[in-house]
Amino acid sequence: MRDYYSITELTREFGISTRTLRFYEDEGLIHPARRGRTRLFRPSDRHLVRQIIRGRRLGFSINEIREIIQIYKEPPGEVGQLKLMIARIAEKRDMLRQKRRDLEETIEELDNAEEACVERLVELGVST
Amino acid sequence: MRDYYSITELTREFGISTRTLRFYEDEGLIHPARRGRTRLFRPSDRHLVRQIIRGRRLGFSINEIREIIQIYKEPPGEVGQLKLMIARIAEKRDMLRQKRRDLEETIEELDNAEEACVERLVELGVST
DNA sequence: CTGATATTTGACTTTTACGTAAACGCCGTG
DNA sequence: CACGGCGTTTACGTAAAAGTCAAATATCAG
Numbered sequence: 001m002r003d004y005y006s007i008t009e010l011t012r013e014f015g016i017s018t019r020t021l022r023f024y025e026d027e028g029l030i031h032p033a034r035r036g037r038t039r040l041f042r043p044s045d046r047h048l049v050r051q052i053i054r055g056r057r058l059g060f061s062i063n064e065i066r067e068i069i070q071i072y073k074e075p076p077g078e079v080g081q082l083k084l085m086i087a088r089i090a091e092k093r094d095m096l097r098q099k100r101r102d103l104e105e106t107i108e109e110l111d112n113a114e115e116a117c118v119e120r121l122v123e124l125g126v127s128t
Numbered sequence: 129m130r131d132y133y134s135i136t137e138l139t140r141e142f143g144i145s146t147r148t149l150r151f152y153e154d155e156g157l158i159h160p161a162r163r164g165r166t167r168l169f170r171p172s173d174r175h176l177v178r179q180i181i182r183g184r185r186l187g188f189s190i191n192e193i194r195e196i197i198q199i200y201k202e203p204p205g206e207v208g209q210l211k212l213m214i215a216r217i218a219e220k221r222d223m224l225r226q227k228r229r230d231l232e233e234t235i236e237e238l239d240n241a242e243e244a245c246v247e248r249l250v251e252l253g254v255s256t
Numbered sequence: 257c258t259g260a261t262a263t264t265t266g267a268c269t270t271t272t273a274c275g276t277a278a279a280c281g282c283c284g285t286g
Numbered sequence: 287c288a289c290g291g292c293g294t295t296t297a298c299g300t301a302a303a304a305g306t307c308a309a310a311t312a313t314c315a316g
Contacts, residue, residue, distance in 0.1 A: 008292070018293080023274060037281080037294055051237070054230040059187020062273070072237060075245045079254055082245050089242045096235050102182040103231065106196070107224050109179070113199045114217045117210050120203045124210075135263070144304095146263080151304060164312070165264060189302075 004033070004040040013046075014053055024052060027062050029069060058099060068092055132161070132168040141174075142181055152180060155190055157197060186227060196220055 007018050024030050030048050032039040048069065055065040071089055076082055135146050152158050153167075158176050160167040176197065183193040199217055204210055
């Protein structure tokens with residue numbers, strides 16, 4: 001496990017630009033260390049970036065991702081806060097479950113479309 | 129099964145604005161019928177809207193949704209086109225599978241976070 | 257027909273998530 | 287030392303996906 005990653009290493013790994021990483025920092029999603037002005041990304045930063053990318057692919061906005069990231073942090077010490085957090089987790093999970101339903105339905109429709117194509121090919125006497 | 133839905137009926141049903149529906153029409157995603165100038169949405173239009181909304185929730189752009197919608201249409205008659213379409217379907221399905229992985233991973237991380245919260249509550253002697 | 261309500265078109269605005277360009281610092285190499 | 291390569295900040299630009307507003311029509315109940 002490396003100590004630090006440079007900004008360009010991460011851009012290559014995740015296929016994003018330096019601008020994007022700086023933007024995520026501006027937005028408070030990540031807080032890479034510094035040597036002078038140069039950003040040093042720790043493994044934990046790298047993991048966060050991975051989570052952000054995942055969130056983006058799933059169509060979450062930066063704000064939603066910020067909320068999700070908050071959740072990953074150490075659980076708070078106070079009972080009220082803990083219960084609040086559990087409620088927020090449930091809320092996010094509901095969103096994710098909705099997305100999963102959307103996903104399954106979309107995949108199913110694509111499967112149907114494919115089947116229709118294949119049938120059509122068979123009708124045309126094309127060996128599949 | 130109703131023959132037609134008004135624009136506001138659909139906005140209520142899907143929680144979107146009239147502007148959004150007109151935008152989707154401008155973008156060529158839907159083609160509601162008309163009586164005079166007034167749009168009449170058929171069940172098939174309604175179903176399309178449902179698919180669009182699903183796509184949006186999954187983080188697809190309008191262009192990507194346009195491509196997906198093309199796929200749902202009647203399969204083309206020509207062999208080359210059919211094979212091309214099957215390839216495009218496979219491509220979309222890969223994207224969806226990636227999203228599913230993202231989804232599962234995110235859900236898992238949320239589950240872990242929740243577990244940590246619950247444990248913390250137990251430590252504090254709170255009945256769950 | 258009339259007044260209320262719904263719809264349409266068109267123009268302009270906004271938000272999000274970056275892209276792009278300019279101008280400069282730091283550092284290792286030949 | 288100057289040069290290339292990587293990194294930084296600041297500032298402005300932009301495309302996508304609607305939101306907002308206005309003014310003109312259309313539809314429908316009574």
